Amino acid sequence: MTLSSKKRDSLKRNADLCIRCANCMAVCPVSRVTPLFPGPKHAGPGAERFRRPGELSVDEWVDLCIGCHLCDSVCPAGVPISELNLLAKAKSLDERGRPFRDWLLTHSYLYGWGGVLFSPLTNRLLRNSMVKRLLETILKIHRKSPLPDYQSPTFRQWFKGRSSRGGKKIAYFYGCFTNTNEIDVGKATVEVLEAIGFEVVLPPQDCCGLPMLGNGDFNGAIKKGRKNLSSLLRTIRSGMEVLYTSTSCGFMIKHEYAHLLELPGSEDLAKHTFELFEFLRTLKESGNLNFHFKKLPVKAGYFAPCHLRALGIGFPAFEILKLIPGLESKVIEADCCGMGGTFGFKKEKYEIAEEIGKDLREAIDRLNPELILTECEGCRLQIRHLTGLKVLHPIQILRDALRSSSDQEVFDVGDALKNKIGLKS
Amino acid sequence: MHYDLIIIGMGLSGLMAAKTALDLKKRVLLIGKGMGGLTLFSNTIDILGRIPENLNLKDGLFEWIKDHPEHPYSKIGVEGIEEALSSFISIFPPPYTFQSLNGRNAKLPTAIGTFRPTYLFPSTLAGGTYLKEGNTLIVGFKGFKDFYAGYMAKEFKCRHLTLSLQDEGRSELTATYLSRLMEKEGFRERIGSQIKNALKGESLVAMPPILGLRDPMDAKKHLEAITGVEVFEIPTLPPSLLGMRLFNRFKEYLLERGVDLLIGNKISKVQIKSALCEGIEVYHPPITRFYSADHFILATGRFIGGGLEAERERISETVFHLPVWSTRSQDKWFGENFFDDHPIHGFGISVDPSFRPLDSEGKPIFENVRVIGTILSGHHSLYEGSREGIEISTGYWGAKRLLE
Ligand code: SF4
Numbered sequence: 001m002t003l004s005s006k007k008r009d010s011l012k013r014n015a016d017l018c019i020r021c022a023n024c025m026a027v028c029p030v031s032r033v034t035p036l037f038p039g040p041k042h043a044g045p046g047a048e049r050f051r052r053p054g055e056l057s058v059d060e061w062v063d064l065c066i067g068c069h070l071c072d073s074v075c076p077a078g079v080p081i082s083e084l085n086l087l088a089k090a091k092s093l094d095e096r097g098r099p100f101r102d103w104l105l106t107h108s109y110l111y112g113w114g115g116v117l118f119s120p121l122t123n124r125l126l127r128n129s130m131v132k133r134l135l136e137t138i139l140k141i142h143r144k145s146p147l148p149d150y151q152s153p154t155f156r157q158w159f160k161g162r163s164s165r166g167g168k169k170i171a172y173f174y175g176c177f178t179n180t181n182e183i184d185v186g187k188a189t190v191e192v193l194e195a196i197g198f199e200v201v202l203p204p205q206d207c208c209g210l211p212m213l214g215n216g217d218f219n220g221a222i223k224k225g226r227k228n229l230s231s232l233l234r235t236i237r238s239g240m241e242v243l244y245t246s247t248s249c250g251f252m253i254k255h256e257y258a259h260l261l262e263l264p265g266s267e268d269l270a271k272h273t274f275e276l277f278e279f280l281r282t283l284k285e286s287g288n289l290n291f292h293f294k295k296l297p298v299k300a301g302y303f304a305p306c307h308l309r310a311l312g313i314g315f316p317a318f319e320i321l322k323l324i325p326g327l328e329s330k331v332i333e334a335d336c337c338g339m340g341g342t343f344g345f346k347k348e349k350y351e352i353a354e355e356i357g358k359d360l361r362e363a364i365d366r367l368n369p370e371l372i373l374t375e376c377e378g379c380r381l382q383i384r385h386l387t388g389l390k391v392l393h394p395i396q397i398l399r400d401a402l403r404s405s406s407d408q409e410v411f412d413v414g415d416a417l418k419n420k421i422g423l424k425s
Numbered sequence: 426m427h428y429d430l431i432i433i434g435m436g437l438s439g440l441m442a443a444k445t446a447l448d449l450k451k452r453v454l455l456i457g458k459g460m461g462g463l464t465l466f467s468n469t470i471d472i473l474g475r476i477p478e479n480l481n482l483k484d485g486l487f488e489w490i491k492d493h494p495e496h497p498y499s500k501i502g503v504e505g506i507e508e509a510l511s512s513f514i515s516i517f518p519p520p521y522t523f524q525s526l527n528g529r530n531a532k533l534p535t536a537i538g539t540f541r542p543t544y545l546f547p548s549t550l551a552g553g554t555y556l557k558e559g560n561t562l563i564v565g566f567k568g569f570k571d572f573y574a575g576y577m578a579k580e581f582k583c584r585h586l587t588l589s590l591q592d593e594g595r596s597e598l599t600a601t602y603l604s605r606l607m608e609k610e611g612f613r614e615r616i617g618s619q620i621k622n623a624l625k626g627e628s629l630v631a632m633p634p635i636l637g638l639r640d641p642m643d644a645k646k647h648l649e650a651i652t653g654v655e656v657f658e659i660p661t662l663p664p665s666l667l668g669m670r671l672f673n674r675f676k677e678y679l680l681e682r683g684v685d686l687l688i689g690n691k692i693s694k695v696q697i698k699s700a701l702c703e704g705i706e707v708y709h710p711p712i713t714r715f716y717s718a719d720h721f722i723l724a725t726g727r728f729i730g731g732g733l734e735a736e737r738e739r740i741s742e743t744v745f746h747l748p749v750w751s752t753r754s755q756d757k758w759f760g761e762n763f764f765d766d767h768p769i770h771g772f773g774i775s776v777d778p779s780f781r782p783l784d785s786e787g788k789p790i791f792e793n794v795r796v797i798g799t800i801l802s803g804h805h806s807l808y809e810g811s812r813e814g815i816e817i818s819t820g821y822w823g824a825k826r827l828l829e
């Protein structure tokens with residue numbers, strides 16, 4: 001089980017479309033910080049003509065591509081640069097063998113429950129410097145990398161304990177990270193959707209498969225995709241739309257399942273899958289979104305994650321956030337956080353991730369915000385690690401700013417709210 | 426989603442049109458299949474390079490417009506061009522701003538050791554106007570293949586210094602990598618003192634355009650403080666960081682004013698109802714999205730930008746399938762030198778004074794579609810040295826005449 005040879009051939013053929021304009025060289029976050037990676041023009045279309053099946057790879061550096069898709073988006077010729085890199089990465093890893101560490105980082109859904117069950121213990125362990133040193137020596141997971149905490153109960157468990165409120169049914173793909181590490185993102189989503197009259201349903205779901213794909217493991221990704229498709233197709237056929245809050249999971253489900261992995265049924269699913277704020281924006285455009293917000297005087301920096309950019313839907317969360325009175329949000333002028341899914345955990349890449357992150361941190365420092373908002377869990381981990389600031393998914397702040405419908409008066413509860421979201425001690 | 430205006434193409438003309446529309450408080454979608462050509466072309470702002478050397482640009486433009494009634498400049502007039510240019514300059518406040526040399530074309534050094542005329546140039550290039558035999562030390566970097574200091578030094582009859590960053594581990598360096606290093610004070614101190622030691626009476630230091638993306642004037646001043654001489658950049662091969670600075674500044678300005686920006690999205694279909702365009706479809710596999718608007722501006726450029734496509738038998742416009750005009754028949758499509766007055770540069774879209782595309786009888790094809798930028802017929806911008814001038818002035822007036 002891997003990519004179809006037809007797909008492979010068409011990707012490779014498209015390498016010849018390159019007009020050498022070097023647009024991609026102007027935006028690549030990796031070649032900007034290290035000369036070890038020659039940049040998209042050379043790594044993708046340039047090196048492609050030297051890659052032959054059966055011949056050993058000589059381009060180990062291609063593994064340094066973070067998979068951010070920025071190069072793809074600026075290319076006027078439609079060269080699938082990051083996909084060429086991914087194929088080359090997979091080929092080189094097939095030859096060299098994959099480190100156990102990569103398996104661990106991409107299969108957190110297998111042991112995530114363990115982390116949850118023993119969350120106080122796991123979290124203490126993961127913060128322990130001895131353990132971190134061990135992780136680094138044995139597993140090549142960098143000791144300074146921002147390993148996430150586990151939370152208990154899981155989001156799914158929390159949801160099970162709730163009674164249904166009725167309303168139009170809508171499905172939610174929450175993703176592994178929301179389930180075991182950032183439960184509040186899921187809670188906020190449910191609460192907001194219920195507040196505007198939907199009944200949230202959680203269809204059976206597995207890891208979307210993006211971590212495997214990003215590490216060049218097509219088989220693993222395809223298995224995950226098939227499993228999710230069989231459940232989610234049943235969901236949409238029963239008349240529901242599927243919403244997601246993680247832009248990475250969403251990009252995988254909506255675009256990579258169909259475009260890259262060519263999984264049967266994925267085109268249908270794509271038509272009924274929406275990013276949460278994209279969905280809210282559509283409701284707003286058609287006049288069907290009635291939010292009543294409290295005033296929330298907070299200065300927030302908004303960071304657009306790479307997969308959100310790749311989705312091609314603009315910045316819908318940024319647009320919706322403008323509706324919250326008092327909330328002053330500005331776009332952070334940086335293109336990449338450096339985390340790249342699991343990239344920033346790896347010992348050999350940590351420094352590159354740190355360097356990319358430094359540019360982001362400087363951009364944040366220039367804005368001097370009290371709070372950072374971003375849709376991607378990888379970015380949130382990285383930005384917390386880089387800045388020590390409070391970093392939330394935009395839906396969390398939206399939930400906090402929502403007035404309950406019984407709350408008729410408009411009054412300023414800015415400070416109380418700031419307490420609630422933890423900005424004031 | 427519905428907009429007042431959808432602009433197709435993210436080169437300088439599309440960006441200018443977006444700025445103009447946002448200044449008029451319109452809701453704008455700016456969409457491009459890539460990021461536009463700024464990192465490819467626009468190191469400086471050419472208005473009309475092909476006029477006698479000592480002629481004032483204004484006078485040169487008057488003459489030119491008189492002799493070229495079909496030229497895009499003739500739809501705008503000299504004062505219109507000046508107004509558009511000041512709107513452009515207004516978003517580049519000092520210290521990194523654009524200037525001309527007393528209203529005339531300046532001759533700026535190039536990375537192949539020649540001089541070329543241009544009108545507006547950013548402050549980091551200004552020192553190039555003083556370059557003379559022997560007065561400049563040209564500084565390059567070992568492993569940065571886009572800028573050969575030794576070769577240029579020979580052509581300009583100056584000395585050169587090629588710095589070696591051995592500690593960087595790899596033999597090849599890219600422009601963005603160098604530029605990021607240059608944003609760090611410690612790095613500037615290190616190379617600054619190396620340059621100072623190498624100076625033998627030169628009063629200028631030339632570098633590739635790597636003085637950083639964010640605050641190039643700061644880097645310039647710092648290096649000048651260390652070396653004691655004026656530092657300037659000489660434009661080189663793409664990716665042009667000079668163009669990137671332009672693009673970044675426009676992006677920042679437009680985002681602050683609420684533009685919707687779709688980079689990397691190709692239009693798969695336009696929806697037309699008699700003489701009106703109703704919307705565009707964007708195919709992003711496997712999804713097709715639809716965007717509607719009251720007005721549309723086409724700013725896709727010619728062949729390199731992808732606005733025009735050449736086949737063996739014909740040349741077509743890629744979004745609206747507008748008729749493409751050429752002054753010559755097919756057997757005259759060929760020429761010796763691409764950069765000369767090559768016939769291929771004569772192709773384009775013919776428009777009325779409000780930039781509406783025209784059919785063979787000279788009637789507007791669409792009521793709500795305008796065409797701007799280098800895709801217009803009637804100019805050979807590469808040969809004339811008028812590329813950015815056409816983009817800025819038609820971008821500005823295309824949007825303004827539409828919306829006011
Ligand atoms: S996907 Fe990102 S990291 Fe990889 S080559 Fe493209 S721009 Fe560089």
Ligand code: SF4
Binds near residue numbers: 018041075
């Ligand atoms: S942006 Fe596309 S066409 Fe331009 S150099 Fe990169 S791959 Fe080639």
